[in-house]
Amino acid sequence: MLLVRSMPLDSQEKMQRALQYAIELEHATIPPYLTAFYSLQPGKNDAIAGLIRGIVFQEMQHMARAANILNAIAGQPQIDKPEFIPHYPGGLPFHIGDRDGHHFDVPLQRFSIDLVQNVFMRIEEPDEPINFPVGTHMAALVAEQYRTIGDFYRAVRAALKAEWFTGDHARQVTSYVSAVYTLADAQAAIDLIIEQGEGTTTSPLSGMGDQLAHYYRFAEIFHQRTLVPDNSVPEKYSYSGAPIPFDATGVLPIVANPTSKLYPAGSMARVQSDIFNEIYSNLLRALHITFNGQPDHFDAALGLMYDLKLQAIKLMNIPLDASTNAAPCYEYAVA
Amino acid sequence: MSYLNPPRLHFAGKFQASPSTVNNDPDHFNNATFIPDYQKFGRGASNGWWNPMGDAVWRLIGCKVTAAWLKYDAQAADNDPINTCLIGDSDRSPPAKMVDLDPEQQMVSEIWGLQIRICLPDGTNLLRARYDTAAFMDIWDRSAGGGGDAGGGAMYQSVLTDLEWGDLSGSPFLTALKQSAKDGLLSIKFNVDGYKMDSTSPDFTRGRIVGTIGPSSAAEPRHFVLGRQFMAAAGPGGNFFAPAGRVNFCTAVVDVQAGKLVLDLGNALPTNTPGGAISDLGTLGLGYPVPPSTGGGGQAPVLLGVFNYSLPGWYETTAGLVTLPAGRVLTQDELTAIQQSVLAVTATAANGSTTVAIAEAPNGTYVRADRYVFRLNPGDTAKVRLFASQLGAPYAGARIICVRDPSQLQGQMFSAVGPPPPVATPADVVDFPARVVADQNGVAELAIQVGDPKQVRNFIDGQVYGVRPILEDDLAFGAGYNFNQWEFVSLLVWSSFAEENPPTWYGSIQPIFQQYANLYPVMKPIVDLADYDSVCTNVRILELAFGLPIDDPNSMPVTRDLSDAKRAAILRWLREPGPDGKPRKGTAPPPAAAAVAPAAARAIAPPVSEEEPIRGGKALAASRRLMLRKR
Numbered sequence: 014m015l016l017v018r019s020m021p022l023d024s025q026e027k028m029q030r031a032l033q034y035a036i037e038l039e040h041a042t043i044p045p046y047l048t049a050f051y052s053l054q055p056g057k058n059d060a061i062a063g064l065i066r067g068i069v070f071q072e073m074q075h076m077a078r079a080a081n082i083l084n085a086i087a088g089q090p091q092i093d094k095p096e097f098i099p100h101y102p103g104g105l106p107f108h109i110g111d112r113d114g115h116h117f118d119v120p121l122q123r124f125s126i127d128l129v130q131n132v133f134m135r136i137e138e139p140d141e142p143i144n145f146p147v148g149t150h151m152a153a154l155v156a157e158q159y160r161t162i163g164d165f166y167r168a169v170r171a172a173l174k175a176e177w178f179t180g181d182h183a184r185q186v187t188s189y190v191s192a193v194y195t196l197a198d199a200q201a202a203i204d205l206i207i208e209q210g211e212g213t214t215t216s217p218l219s220g221m222g223d224q225l226a227h228y229y230r231f232a233e234i235f236h237q238r239t240l241v242p243d244n245s246v247p248e249k250y251s252y253s254g255a256p257i258p259f260d261a262t263g264v265l266p267i268v269a270n271p272t273s274k275l276y277p278a279g280s281m282a283r284v285q286s287d288i289f290n291e292i293y294s295n296l297l298r299a300l301h302i303t304f305n306g307q308p309d310h311f312d313a314a315l316g317l318m319y320d321l322k323l324q325a326i327k328l329m330n331i332p333l334d335a336s337t338n339a340a341p342c343y344e345y346a347v348a
Numbered sequence: 349m350s351y352l353n354p355p356r357l358h359f360a361g362k363f364q365a366s367p368s369t370v371n372n373d374p375d376h377f378n379n380a381t382f383i384p385d386y387q388k389f390g391r392g393a394s395n396g397w398w399n400p401m402g403d404a405v406w407r408l409i410g411c412k413v414t415a416a417w418l419k420y421d422a423q424a425a426d427n428d429p430i431n432t433c434l435i436g437d438s439d440r441s442p443p444a445k446m447v448d449l450d451p452e453q454q455m456v457s458e459i460w461g462l463q464i465r466i467c468l469p470d471g472t473n474l475l476r477a478r479y480d481t482a483a484f485m486d487i488w489d490r491s492a493g494g495g496g497d498a499g500g501g502a503m504y505q506s507v508l509t510d511l512e513w514g515d516l517s518g519s520p521f522l523t524a525l526k527q528s529a530k531d532g533l534l535s536i537k538f539n540v541d542g543y544k545m546d547s548t549s550p551d552f553t554r555g556r557i558v559g560t561i562g563p564s565s566a567a568e569p570r571h572f573v574l575g576r577q578f579m580a581a582a583g584p585g586g587n588f589f590a591p592a593g594r595v596n597f598c599t600a601v602v603d604v605q606a607g608k609l610v611l612d613l614g615n616a617l618p619t620n621t622p623g624g625a626i627s628d629l630g631t632l633g634l635g636y637p638v639p640p641s642t643g644g645g646g647q648a649p650v651l652l653g654v655f656n657y658s659l660p661g662w663y664e665t666t667a668g669l670v671t672l673p674a675g676r677v678l679t680q681d682e683l684t685a686i687q688q689s690v691l692a693v694t695a696t697a698a699n700g701s702t703t704v705a706i707a708e709a710p711n712g713t714y715v716r717a718d719r720y721v722f723r724l725n726p727g728d729t730a731k732v733r734l735f736a737s738q739l740g741a742p743y744a745g746a747r748i749i750c751v752r753d754p755s756q757l758q759g760q761m762f763s764a765v766g767p768p769p770p771v772a773t774p775a776d777v778v779d780f781p782a783r784v785v786a787d788q789n790g791v792a793e794l795a796i797q798v799g800d801p802k803q804v805r806n807f808i809d810g811q812v813y814g815v816r817p818i819l820e821d822d823l824a825f826g827a828g829y830n831f832n833q834w835e836f837v838s839l840l841v842w843s844s845f846a847e848e849n850p851p852t853w854y855g856s857i858q859p860i861f862q863q864y865a866n867l868y869p870v871m872k873p874i875v876d877l878a879d880y881d882s883v884c885t886n887v888r889i890l891e892l893a894f895g896l897p898i899d900d901p902n903s904m905p906v907t908r909d910l911s912d913a914k915r916a917a918i919l920r921w922l923r924e925p926g927p928d929g930k931p932r933k934g935t936a937p938p939p940a941a942a943a944v945a946p947a948a949a950r951a952i953a954p955p956v957s958e959e960e961p962i963r964g965g966k967a968l969a970a971s972r973r974l975m976l977r978k979r
Contacts (some may be wrong), residue, residue: 320443
């Protein structure tokens with residue numbers, strides 16, 4: 014269950030700040046999801062990898078949609094800044110709590126069923142109202158007007174005003190997402206974001222396969238079976254479909270939550286980790302100019318995404334010691 | 349105007365070049381006999397050599413400005429921010445790529461899609477520019493030890509275009525540099541050495557780089573300096589080139605107005621170890637022969653000055669440039685003598701004996717193609733710009749003889765799977781005039797028309813050729829001209845391609861993609877080009893990559909060795925799916941006849957010596973040059 018900051022939305026400028034926050038939210042889960050995804054060795058666990066890949070792709074689309082909305086209301090996405098990247102674990106731009114109201118962190122960690130159950134499923138949990146036990150961290154946040162991410166987007170949707178949509182149409186990015194020119198476009202984009210991931214309804218019956226909300230796709234990985242309609246149970250669905258096997262030997266033993274300091278200067282791991290940070294930072298800068306008036310630069314950003322994948326794999330295959338390999342740090346490199 | 353003239357800056361740091369080495373061996377191009385071992389790290393033609401997972405990336409690492417000169421004797425002020433600047437490549441696009449022209453011409457590797465930036469340490473960009481594609485030149489055995497490529501050195505020279513300047517108000521140096529770029533062009537030249545080929549080292553695929561950025565103009569050649577050309581005599585041995593006087597080919601310019609001479613020794617002085625300190629060659633100086641009128645003969649040259657090349661940090665802070673005379677300007681007499689005499693670099697040993705390390709040609713003549721690497725489809729014409737000069741001045745009316753010259757091409761000598769692919773045949777595919785004459789600016793255009801080499805190399809597309817321009821003056825009997833073996837034009841002429849209508853996987857597409865999948869295993873996590881389903885999943889990015897202009901860093905194929913006809917077929921195949929919405933599969937062929945058994949192939953492979961892992965690179969290719977074969 015995600016709780017996000019409650020933000021005032023009653024002016025165009027305040028709405029622009031809220032949408033910048035949305036862009037950062039959508040980006041924040043990508044490095045943890047990608048780290049788990051890249052740690053899966055090719056040829057083993059391909060079904061699991063495919064599911065995570067699909068989820069990451071949609072988070073990226075959400076980020077692009079939020080940026081399009083921000084541009085549509087004459088804002089300027091800020092992506093090429095060190096502050097754009099959260100600190101892992103724990104420094105995310107939102108709070109995550111379990112049903113007992115306790116806060117938990119999101120690590121950069123190798124794939125495991127535990128990670129899916131205890132972190133990823135919690136991040137994507139359906140947006141039903143939960144009464145957190147009094148005295149817990151989460152109850153305190155709720156009292157401070159923190160809200161679920163679904164509520165956040167619903168509030169944004171309700172507060173957008175047609176007269177704010179004065180942004181330059183040429184700034185809209187249409188690679189893998191639709192342009193946003195009008196209030197109706199923005200509302201449609203937000204409905205998609207909500208439906209696909211955040212703030213989903215409690216029933217998956219509105220979608221299957223690629224239409225399944227992220228929570229249910231992670232649940233399929235956890236249950237190791239696909240979700241299928243099932244009239245024999247009251248929920249009308251069950252995890253009784255095709256098996257999704259997990260091969261525990263097919264996961265690279267990467268270190269958790271690394272920072273550059275962990276890798277000695279001049280070592281193989283440090284050299285390759287620095288390159289990863291450079292590619293990742295170049296990617297953020299490429300996305301920045303894509304969403305700030307150069308939509309054609311998206312192709313360069315796409316190329317960098319593939320470079321990032323190859324570099325992550327290379328880095329994750331470098332041993333640090335007898336039992337652990339290196340992993341990406343996702344740090345901003347300025348030059 | 350070039351990088352030798354001020355305003356100019358010098359920089360130093362590291363570079364990275366990580367080619368895929370599976371494609372170093374022509375045998376590996378044969379789909380029918382390819383085996384998985386060819387993609388594994390290891391020595392000898394049966395394996396993938398020293399970097400089979402290479403991604404062809406070329407990048408600058410940690411390069412810093414080490415000096416900035418406003419005028420010949422005036423550096424930028426200490427507080428000019430240029431002194432803190434970094435020289436970087438792209439900060440928002442995929443990195444540049446370095447690729448060979450062909451497995452049988454690996455000595456003209458070009459850098460494609462490079463962006464160059466000058467930025468402050470916090471990343472604020474003061475200049476962003478495109479680096480015009482360029483091949484290296486003057487490769488030589490710069491260092492003893494290290495073996496092969498590790499001991500090699502080479503230089504790249506090009507221009508920066510599409511200059512985007514930032515806020516220069518804080519830097520008088522950069523303001524001057526911008527003003528000097530009159531045609532929106534800057535000149536850039538860098539020297540590379542100390543390349544590390546040990547895959548267990550963190551510095552694997554990295555080496556040392558020093559360079560210079562200065563002014564340019566549209567009238568100048570882009571890839572060399574029209575100046576005083578020092579021509580090295582060939583010494584014995586070496587993998588690439590060992591100059592007899594230990595000093596490699598180099599260039600100087602005389603700035604008559606400013607009364608200065610600048611000599612670039614950046615790729616000309618040997619080192620004790622690869623990427624290490626410059627070797628002690630005694631006192632080095634630049635001079636010219638005593639003019640006959642003063643009763644010369646047997647006297648040492650008149651020295652304009654000596655070089656402080658042994659000072660610590662000299663190489664990094666000067667990139668090898670020497671400005672003479674120090675602390676004064678050339679007198680009118682000196683200028684007159686310099687413009688009429690050949691120049692020489694002299695070396696004086698501790699015992700006082702002076703020898704000429706390297707000199708201009710006796711008649712001071714020189715001709716070179718500016719751009720010298722061409723990829724051509726059948727029926728194309730390469731327009732080669734030749735520049736002729738004499739003692740640094742344009743040689744109007746120069747008569748330039750053009751000859752077929754395959755001597756530097758590296759034909760495979762041995763094949764485990766059939767006759768080795770020949771180079772430069774059929775010769776008549778390449779047609780050009782035997783002689784061209786330079787205009788009043790010393791420039792001539794040589795038009796090389798090419799036909800269709802057909803499948804002369806069987807499983808390698810096309811054919812490689814060499815064409816060498818030579819001044820008629822330098823062919824005179826007894827002229828004794830020290831030609832630079834590397835100064836010739838390399839051409840890759842693609843084979844014609846029978847269009848399949850419409851293109852299908854099992855027809856014309858799969859063989860092309862299979863070859864790329866074999867040669868570039870690094871791609872596999874992204875797309876397995878040998879697998880139809882993987883290709884179908886990635887139709888969109890493949891269409892993007894194959895449709896990019898050749899100088900985009902992401903242009904596919906990375907090796908830029910795809911003919912226009914094949915590229916058109918691939919794009920059509922990707923863009924015009926069949927009824928099932930996927931690229932057309934066509935009809936599967938009947939099972940292929942048995943290929944050469946891998947065990948048998950390895951049994952007849954040539955014996956591999958202990959040094960092969962080190963020599964398995966350009967050094968090995970260079971050892972296959974036609975000119976080295978005994979008749």
